């Protein structure tokens with residue numbers, strides 16, 4: 195079973211009288227365990243597609259299936275449940291709840307999932323160690339660098355045990371060293387845990403990590419090809 | 430520890446000053462309510478006491494039909510003996526027998542209809558504040574016989590002063606003509622024209638003589654130390670009454686039905702003011718919580734994306750409001766209790782009140798009522814209304830779409 199299937203997905207935005215095309219008949223199939231980059235210039239529809247796959251936004255045409263569930267047939271509560279249990283998100287920035295510590299941020303989703311306090315603490319510390327933040331569990335987001343914050347967000351996205359992680363420009367606010375670090379982490383989690391990654395970016399360095407690169411332009415998929423991953427240099 | 434409570438608590442302190450200002454508004458409102466309600470309940474005590482102290486006392490024994498028609502023949506037999514017995518049985522401040530009749534009073538120049546009261550000069554000052562309000566001359570003394578004290582307005586109308594003679598004519602209990610001449614020994618000024626216009630007091634023994642009452646009178650008046658003792662005193666008194674006589678024990682509410690009504694209408698207008706105060710505070714909480722929700726739109730968008738339902742976000746806002754309101758409640762109760770505890774010992778007065786009270790022979794200080802009701806009623810209602818103020822901000826979260834929320838500026 196495919197992890198994600200998009201069939202002729204359309205999304206049009208109304209801005210005043212103008213109609214803006216966000217997605218124009220996008221069809222895409224993603225297999226479990228893939229490491230895929232969505233690339234394309236700004237405004238090409240990457241975010242719109244990720245939001246549609248992540249059940250954050252409802253397309254006005256076409257059909258999206260995630261983990262075998264057709265999003266169009268689910269209620270609002272069922273969509274929330276799907277996001278809670280099967281999808282992890284990493285956004286460009288400001289992913290974290292500022293008044294919670296790194297550990298509490300990771301624990302929070304697990305609490306909502308209903309895990310016991312002891313279990314979620316153990317998982318949170320294990321995940322923070324896995325993303326290289328052992329010893330910083332008690333820090334609040336404001337006491338962490340941008341790269342560290344993004345890694346907390348990754349730890350949180352993966353800790354809840356999703357099949358699919360959607361990352362929208364996760365390195366846009368990071369320097370190249372932190373970017374490389376974060377991409378190494380994604381690749382490692384993809385390899386070790388078999389989590390499917392879909393990463394939207396217009397950073398060529400990030401695209402290099404992808405085993406499959408999907409190019410978008412004006413809301414359409416214009417290229418879709420497999421490639422040999424190429425890591426960024428850590429300068 | 431539940432992370433949602435931790436989150437709610439820390440969220441409160443993201444804007445320390447704003448939170449303290451809101452808590453401060455609740456605190457102020459709570460202390461004001463505690464103070465006003467305690468004072469209000471306390472002043473009702475004073476109002477009741479003052480009004481009963483003037484003449485009617487806390488309870489009276491009368492012939493069962495006397496209250497309705499005030500007929501001379503509806504008497505309490507052996508009235509001084511009954512008063513004496515009650516004096517022994519009740520732990521009262523004072524117990525006094527009275528007789529009452531209507532008569533036409535004439536001076537050399539004029540005549541007026543008056544109510545003439547026969548009193549026991551030794552005991553009357555213990556049940557009524559009128560004897561303490563002598564403006565000229567003196568009050569009646571135990572060995573007085575044909576002496577009379579009259580109200581200030583009546584004295585003016587009759588143009589009499591202490592030393593002048595006053596004639597009165599009425600009918601006795603047996604239907605005979607009752608007539609007497611008494612010497613004015615004092616003039617009483619209660620400051621209440623209705624009282625001062627028709628009041629005249631003579632010694633009870635002489636009254637019984639003139640009106641052919643024998644040993645009978647019309648009332649035994651009792652004054653207790655505290656209003657709370659009245660119900661027990663009523664019960665005790667009932668046990669003392671001879672069964673064969675048609676006698677009734679009336680408590681203050683039966684003696685002065687207007688009093689309770691006056692208090693109730695005063696309460697109604699006070700409640701209106703309190704309601705306005707409470708709504709103002711609730712709106713300040715509503716404002717705070719609405720601002721705090723709106724400025725966190727992006728954050729709530731992220732939480733929705735993580736898979737939290739809007740219900741969970743609404744619960745978070747409700748918890749924050751509850752913590753905020755609990756803080757206001759706890760501090761309000763504490764400060765309110767301290768204030769009222771102090772005032773219930775020290776008393777409360779305002780400029781001029783003590784002089785005024787002394788002038789009318791009344792209590793000059795109000796002692797706020799230190800009771801659970803007076804203490805908790807206001808703050809609890811404030812608490813409930815502040816919780817209700819969370820409804821609108823919380824409901825607004827159900828309209829939040831994750832994508833547009835996350836597009837909101839942080």
Ligand SMILES: Nc1ncnc2c1ncn2[C@@H]1O[C@H](COP(=O)(O)OP(=O)(O)O)[C@@H](O)[C@H]1O
Nearest residue numbers: 207209214215216235236237238239240241242
């Ligand atoms: N909420 C919206 N309202 C109006 N236009 C939008 C909205 N979201 C996206 N768009 C438009 O849709 C197009 C695709 O945007 P987006 O998916 O954000 O592109 P990308 O992420 O590739 O930069 C752009 O032209 C953008 O202006």
Ligand SMILES: [Mg+2]
Nearest residue numbers: 240241242363
């Ligand atoms: Mg984008």
